[in-house]
Structures are given as C-alpha cells and as structure tokens.
Amino acid sequence: MPAETRSLQDTVVAITGATAGIGAATARLLVEAGARVALGGRRTDRLDALVAELGPGNAVAVTCDVSRPADNAALVAAAVNTWGKLDSVVPNAGMGLYGSILDHTDERVAEMMDTNYAGTVWTVRAAVPEMLRTTGGGDIVIVASVAGLRGGGDEAVYAGTKFAQVGLAGALDRELGAKGIRVTAVCPAGVDTEFALGTGRTPGSPILETYLRPEDVAFAVVTVLAQPRRLRTTLWSLWSMGQQS
Numbered sequence: 001m002p003a004e005t006r007s008l009q010d011t012v013v014a015i016t017g018a019t020a021g022i023g024a025a026t027a028r029l030l031v032e033a034g035a036r037v038a039l040g041g042r043r044t045d046r047l048d049a050l051v052a053e054l055g056p057g058n059a060v061a062v063t064c065d066v067s068r069p070a071d072n073a074a075l076v077a078a079a080v081n082t083w084g085k086l087d088s089v090v091p092n093a094g095m096g097l098y099g100s101i102l103d104h105t106d107e108r109v110a111e112m113m114d115t116n117y118a119g120t121v122w123t124v125r126a127a128v129p130e131m132l133r134t135t136g137g138g139d140i141v142i143v144a145s146v147a148g149l150r151g152g153g154d155e156a157v158y159a160g161t162k163f164a165q166v167g168l169a170g171a172l173d174r175e176l177g178a179k180g181i182r183v184t185a186v187c188p189a190g191v192d193t194e195f196a197l198g199t200g201r202t203p204g205s206p207i208l209e210t211y212l213r214p215e216d217v218a219f220a221v222v223t224v225l226a227q228p229r230r231l232r233t234t235l236w237s238l239w240s241m242g243q244q245s
C-alpha cells in the first residue's frame with residue numbers, strides 16, 4: 001500500500017441502504033477501519049440491530065426513505081449532531097425490477113426512479129453542504145451497477161436509473177473536485193444479496209456462488225475512501241472471477 005494511504009480512523013461516513021447487503025457490509029468494514037457511520041434505511045428494526053452490533057459509539061441510525069429530501073437531511077444531521085462533522089457519504093440505497101418495461105406497474109417504476117436516481121440526488125444535496133462546512137472536502141461514493149454501463153435486456157428501467165447515477169457521478173466530479181470533494185461511481189456486477197433474488201434465482205441457487213459478495217463491494221468502497229488525497233477514482237467496474245463481463 002502507498003505510504004500515504006489515508007487512515008479512516010475517526011472519519012464520519014453516512015450510508016444509505018444500510019439495513020442489508022452492500023450497505024450493511026460497508027458499515028461493518030468502515031467501523032473495522034475505525035470510522036463512525038450514520039446508517040439510513042426504512043427498516044428500523046434492522047437499523048437498531050446493526051447499531052447494537054457495531055456499538056452505539058460507532059454508529060447512529062435514522063429511519064430514512066431516500067426518496068424524501070427531509071429524510072436525507074435528517075440522516076446527515078444525525079452524523080453532524082453526533083460527531084460534529086461529515087467526511088463522506090455513500091449513496092447506496094436502491095431497488096431493482098427485472099422484466100420488460102411493459103411488465104411493471106406505474107407505481108413500481110416510479111418508486112424505482114425515485115429511489116435509485118432521485119434518492120441519490122437528495123442524499124448528495126443533503127450531504128455536500130455539511131461536508132464542505134465541517135471537513136472542507138471528502139468523498140461521495142455512489143453504488144451504481146454495471147447495468148449503468150451497459151444495460152441488460154431484462155432490466156431497462158433499472159439500467160436507466162443506474163446510467164443516471166453514473167452520469168451524475170461524472171458531472172459531480174467535474175463540479176465538486178475543485179472544492180475538494182472526490183466523486184466515485186462503484187459499479188458492481190451481480191452481488192449475492194436479497195436484491196439479486198428473482199427471475200428464477202432463490203437463496204442457494206448455484207449461480208449465486210459466482211456472484212460478488214457484499215463484502216467485495218464494501219472493500220471497493222473502503223479502498224476508494226482510503227486513497228491518498230492526491231488520487232481519485234471516478235469509476236470502478238467490479239466483477240468476480242466467475243462472472244462474464
């Protein structure tokens with residue numbers, strides 16, 4: 001590792017979608033690295049369980065629906081009120097729908113766009129002013145998807161929301177770099193989480209053994225955060241050795 005790898009000790013990171021999968025794995029790895037985490041998600045019981053696991057001194061949780069701007073502001077406020085600052089934010093909350101664009105209800109399509117794309121925008125809008133005010137910089141690490149680089153034929157609307165996240169990350173990199181904020185889109189291929197179940201996949205399906213693990217994506221997020229400040233990674237497409245690119 002380069003000598004100037006950044007220590008994450010006592011840094012404060014807000015994570016959305018922290019009740020499961022990649023978000024929860026990222027929270028665990030960050031706390032292992034000495035960071036403090038503010039956890040957002042809609043399922044309060046899971047948030048409470050994760051705070052208890054990580055230790056109340058290391059984690060704070062806010063029941064939060066990312067499609068609501070005020071909920072994102074509450075998550076950021078919890079971090080700042082608890083630890084006095086916000087170093088970085090990981091907009092990770094997301095949902096997927098498989099099948100033709102014609103298969104889904106209007107409500108589910110709207111929910112996916114509101115969660116995956118608008119939710120990311122609301123999280124960023126809440127976090128950036130407080131990152132600039134309290135630490136003068138930091139990182140935004142958006143968990144997008146390889147579907148945001150080349151969409152599959154059974155996930156068109158989902159892919160569109162992920163392309164939007166990747167486009168947002170690139171534009172934010174150009175907007176915020178001069179202010180000291182690095183912006184990264186981490187784009188994983190299939191990950192073995194609750195999200196990946198569907199279209200014939202069930203818990204224990206053999207295909208899932210070839211998938212990334214949530215801890216793999218957490219590793220990417222933490223690696224990005226720990227980069228020396230003179231470096232930035234704008235895009236990371238992440239695959240397991242068993243996955244076809």
Ligand SMILES: NC(=O)c1ccc[n+]([C@@H]2O[C@H](COP(=O)([O-])OP(=O)(O)OC[C@H]3O[C@@H](n4cnc5c(N)ncnc54)[C@H](OP(=O)(O)O)[C@@H]3O)[C@@H](O)[C@H]2O)c1
Nearest residue numbers: 017019020021022042043065066093094145190191193195
């Ligand atoms: N699994 C994959 O194959 C894969 C591949 C590439 C990219 N990704 C991306 O990775 C991210 C995390 O997914 P995952 O695989 O970890 O899935 P997961 O285990 O199903 O977790 C999804 C998380 O998003 C949260 N969430 C969903 N809607 C939300 C909302 N409106 N407000 C707040 N939180 C919300 C869920 O929490 P609550 O339900 O408690 O709110 C949960 O914590 C997503 O953005 C997904 O698109 C996943």
